[in-house]
Amino acid sequence: MRLHGLGGQGLKSMTQDILAPLISKAGLEVQAFPFFGGERRGALVSGYLRCGEKKITTHSFISNPDMVVIFDHERISITKALEGLKPGGIALINTVFPNQFLGLTRDWQIYTLNARAISLMHGIGNPEDPYMVINSAMAGAVLKLLEPIFKSQLSDNTIKAVLNNALSQKILENYAALLEGKKTVVKIMADASAMWQWLLKRRIIPHLTQPDEHCTKCNLCYLFCPKRAIETTADGAYIIDEEKCNYCGICVTLCPCHAIVMVT
Amino acid sequence: MNNKLACGKTILTGNKAAAYGFALAELDVFGGYPITPSTEITEEMALLASREIISTTYRNTDSELASMALGIGVATAGGRYGTATSSQGLALMFELLHWATTAQLPLVIVNTNRSLGAPWSIHPDQTDSLLFRDLFMPQIYCTSAQETLDMVLWAYRLSEDPQVNLPVLVCLDGFMLSHTAETVVIPAQELVRKFLPEKRFRKDLILPEFGDKKIINLQCPYNWEEHSRRKRALVSAMQSAYNAIPEIAGDWFNIFGKDYDNGFLKISGDPNAKVVVISMGAIIGTIEEALAEKPVKVIGLRFFRPFPEKELRNAIGNASKIIVIDRSILPNGHGVIADELRLAGGACGYNGADIHSFVGGFGGQNFSEENFLNMLSAVLSEIGPLKKTYWMGDAP
Numbered sequence: 001m002r003l004h005g006l007g008g009q010g011l012k013s014m015t016q017d018i019l020a021p022l023i024s025k026a027g028l029e030v031q032a033f034p035f036f037g038g039e040r041r042g043a044l045v046s047g048y049l050r051c052g053e054k055k056i057t058t059h060s061f062i063s064n065p066d067m068v069v070i071f072d073h074e075r076i077s078i079t080k081a082l083e084g085l086k087p088g089g090i091a092l093i094n095t096v097f098p099n100q101f102l103g104l105t106r107d108w109q110i111y112t113l114n115a116r117a118i119s120l121m122h123g124i125g126n127p128e129d130p131y132m133v134i135n136s137a138m139a140g141a142v143l144k145l146l147e148p149i150f151k152s153q154l155s156d157n158t159i160k161a162v163l164n165n166a167l168s169q170k171i172l173e174n175y176a177a178l179l180e181g182k183k184t185v186v187k188i189m190a191d192a193s194a195m196w197q198w199l200l201k202r203r204i205i206p207h208l209t210q211p212d213e214h215c216t217k218c219n220l221c222y223l224f225c226p227k228r229a230i231e232t233t234a235d236g237a238y239i240i241d242e243e244k245c246n247y248c249g250i251c252v253t254l255c256p257c258h259a260i261v262m263v264t
Numbered sequence: 265m266n267n268k269l270a271c272g273k274t275i276l277t278g279n280k281a282a283a284y285g286f287a288l289a290e291l292d293v294f295g296g297y298p299i300t301p302s303t304e305i306t307e308e309m310a311l312l313a314s315r316e317i318i319s320t321t322y323r324n325t326d327s328e329l330a331s332m333a334l335g336i337g338v339a340t341a342g343g344r345y346g347t348a349t350s351s352q353g354l355a356l357m358f359e360l361l362h363w364a365t366t367a368q369l370p371l372v373i374v375n376t377n378r379s380l381g382a383p384w385s386i387h388p389d390q391t392d393s394l395l396f397r398d399l400f401m402p403q404i405y406c407t408s409a410q411e412t413l414d415m416v417l418w419a420y421r422l423s424e425d426p427q428v429n430l431p432v433l434v435c436l437d438g439f440m441l442s443h444t445a446e447t448v449v450i451p452a453q454e455l456v457r458k459f460l461p462e463k464r465f466r467k468d469l470i471l472p473e474f475g476d477k478k479i480i481n482l483q484c485p486y487n488w489e490e491h492s493r494r495k496r497a498l499v500s501a502m503q504s505a506y507n508a509i510p511e512i513a514g515d516w517f518n519i520f521g522k523d524y525d526n527g528f529l530k531i532s533g534d535p536n537a538k539v540v541v542i543s544m545g546a547i548i549g550t551i552e553e554a555l556a557e558k559p560v561k562v563i564g565l566r567f568f569r570p571f572p573e574k575e576l577r578n579a580i581g582n583a584s585k586i587i588v589i590d591r592s593i594l595p596n597g598h599g600v601i602a603d604e605l606r607l608a609g610g611a612c613g614y615n616g617a618d619i620h621s622f623v624g625g626f627g628g629q630n631f632s633e634e635n636f637l638n639m640l641s642a643v644l645s646e647i648g649p650l651k652k653t654y655w656m657g658d659a660p
Contacts, residue, residue, distance in 0.1 A: 012443075015445070016275075016277060016443075016445040017445075020275045020445040021274070021275045024273075024275050024447060029447065030275065030445070030446075030447065031444060031445065031446050032444065032445040033277075033439065033440070033443050033444035033445065034439075034443055035439065036386070056446070056549075057407075057408070057548075057549030057550075057552050057553055058549050058550040058552075058553040058554075058633065059437070059440045059441065059444065059546040059547060059549050059550050060547075060550045060630055060631055060632045060633065061630045061632065063632060
């Protein structure tokens, strides 16, 4: 597995302190190492992880991975990151807009999750920080994808113990984010898009309900709306502007209280 | 006494494994002056010491030179000392490192191999530690995180052998090993104590008690006769180190059950192969994996100093081709191991076999399995190098 991230996002600690011990506890041999360009926040960082039943002795980079993990697709070149990925291999991308990667599904299995939103939702990281730490959510997604090859499944207590070892603070928050990452990682499919096109053609256009009484004004929907369609009124309530909205559903996925619902 | 250290199977990076080696050796003092990529060792030691998991005294020093000075003090006073550094840091230690070797002071330095500038680089090759091959200082090169932990303990055992009393350098490749998390089994403290007993004082270095009227000078100027006696003593100390290594390997096997053979070499592959590949450090694992299906014997030098001339002869047997891969370069254009082999074998060959020398891996150049396969096919097809040095990655 090859991982691409930016300094500050927690790629190194995720591969070495969270994934490696967990994979080892799942009964596989494991090896994990990072590679740094510049040693600073925001610089490109890559990580390499090998696991399997055989003892691992090699100490070289991985040029033809079975799986690629991309922490940030805006500041990291997707084409470069996917270089050498085996045909049919898995790419896991942290993104707000999964559908932009539909073109890639021809050659590879593309999985996405919104790790940034998950981390923020669980009180990890500062939304102003472009290199915000998102590693626990990403770790959850990676574990989900590796689960089929594990020899023994990981119990919640094992995961908690490893996080306890790896982190100095916010252990419960990171645990929750990890579980959320595990739950929310989805495979994007060209077929799904075809269905979407068909839906549009048939003019069965979905619409969103306005935020209801469950809204806690956490601001996530506003922050992540790609169309700036969510506005606040003078008394602090959130309103979705139906004219600007393109029904991408991000606010629905993001909303921790299910205050917004998509109705078709 | 430190028995709060967790033991058993865990995941550690090479650096942390080295730190656990130090922790298990129950040092009296650890001197820290962090430098990339060995920083983690110093950090981990500071952490273990500050949380009182180990009873070592941790000291931040002003520089690598100061950390060697501290080591000379501690070792002279009969304490057990360790420090960790990399490349430029090791180079800065040189003056006092020479002093510590010639004064025969036992201590251990872990060097996380990193390219020595210029140009500036944080990535590994082996030029930094091989620069010190002319010192009376055993040098150990590790191939995995587990081996790093084990070798730190071996280093203390060798260093404090009453016939040896020399500083020992343990090298692990920066990033390739130092930052690679791997499975490591941390041995139990009780077993380590069996392998590495408490440090014994050297008879000729016993210091006067505090307040004693008798003042002694340990390293005062001598006439040439005493000076040359000391030089001869160094040569015999190095020979004693050579003799002690198989014994250490045997003890390790008896106590921990892990077989390091005679200690000097890591040999794998086809035992009757006509082609032998010799190298050192973390790339050994990559070479083994790349050439697993080929009729090739892979020899990794665990000890570079003392140079295992005899053991190499046995291991090479009647092979007809020796391929040497060096991650260092000498002014004559050859790699260090190849040069050493040619020196030991007289002129060009060694043990009657041709030496095909490759150099590369500078400043972190990655060697993939494919590189080694290309290298092998070039040598086997005879269109490749004969008696000269080729650069890895160049088309032969």
